[in-house]
Amino acid sequence: MSSVLPPDAPPKDRLTDRKRLAIVQAAIDEFRTHGFGATSMDQVAATAGVSKRTVYNHFPSKEALFAEILVQLWESSSAQVDLAYQPDRPLRAQLLELMWQKMRMLCDASFLDLARVAIAETIHSPERAQEMVARLGAREEGVTLWLRAAAADGKLKLPDPVFAAHQLQGLVKNFAFWPQITMGQPTLPPAVQQQVVESAVDMFLACYA
Structure with missing residues (x-):
């Protein structure tokens, strides 16, 4: 970071x-x-x-320093999931690449350690999380930008690209983030990572393509 x-x-x-x-x-x-x-x-x-x-x-203050770290954590998350939409490439191949970027980030030990600290503290002090959201609310993640472009190209039917982006990434995070953060489970082995990424993309395309 x-x-x-x-x-x-x-x-x-x-x-x-x-x-x-x-x-x-x-x-x-x-x-x-x-x-x-x-x-x-x-x-x-x-x-x-x-x-x-x-x-x-x-x-x-320590609070201001922590707020800066939360911003960097969020920026690290969004910066590592970034792929320009390419109308001449198959949707599935592009979405797989996006979700593999997300998976690699979620399996990074340093990212997980800091995310644990950030989440634990924002539970105790919700105003810190609200401040971060307010500062970054106008910024869009790479997945959301990609989905907007694909929808504008007529390849996806998305009533709400922001909702769809959270939905898609949630399919990955339910296996590769929250169990590790909340229950201390180890990062997923490569074969399971592949299963999670491919099934998430296929479910998403079955709904919106």
Whole structure:
């Protein structure tokens, strides 16, 4: 979830950005290991190798730092599921590629660890989740964009592309995300991953194609 600094950024700006990235990564590691409640800004500063004052210069509170991580988690999720609709390719092949992108992300151990922390904390503090949704509400995931394009091309009949995108991804997450998050089950073996992806795509196309 790191970002690349622009090569033409002034040295001071590059140093500031590097410190911010170090703080965010340190917070991710601390929240993942200890949870939100047991993590202090002192711990984050020590792990990042910066002063506590530097941490507060970038983030006025632990809540603000956590909110930034939630945004990065969401952006990581949507960035990894991205495929431009191609009208000359079969729908099934494109949807399989999209859902394999989703599956690979959901099976990433770091993503799952951070998602556990984020979900646990937003259950205790729903306003944090609401704030994140409000900040990102205007943005669409790659799956939704792909479905809109396919519907505009007349290949899918979708009364509500946003609903359909949640429905499609839910077919995958019911096997490859929620059992791992809520019950600590291991990630799916490759053969089961393939079964989940292919059956989700085929069910979706049977309904909407």
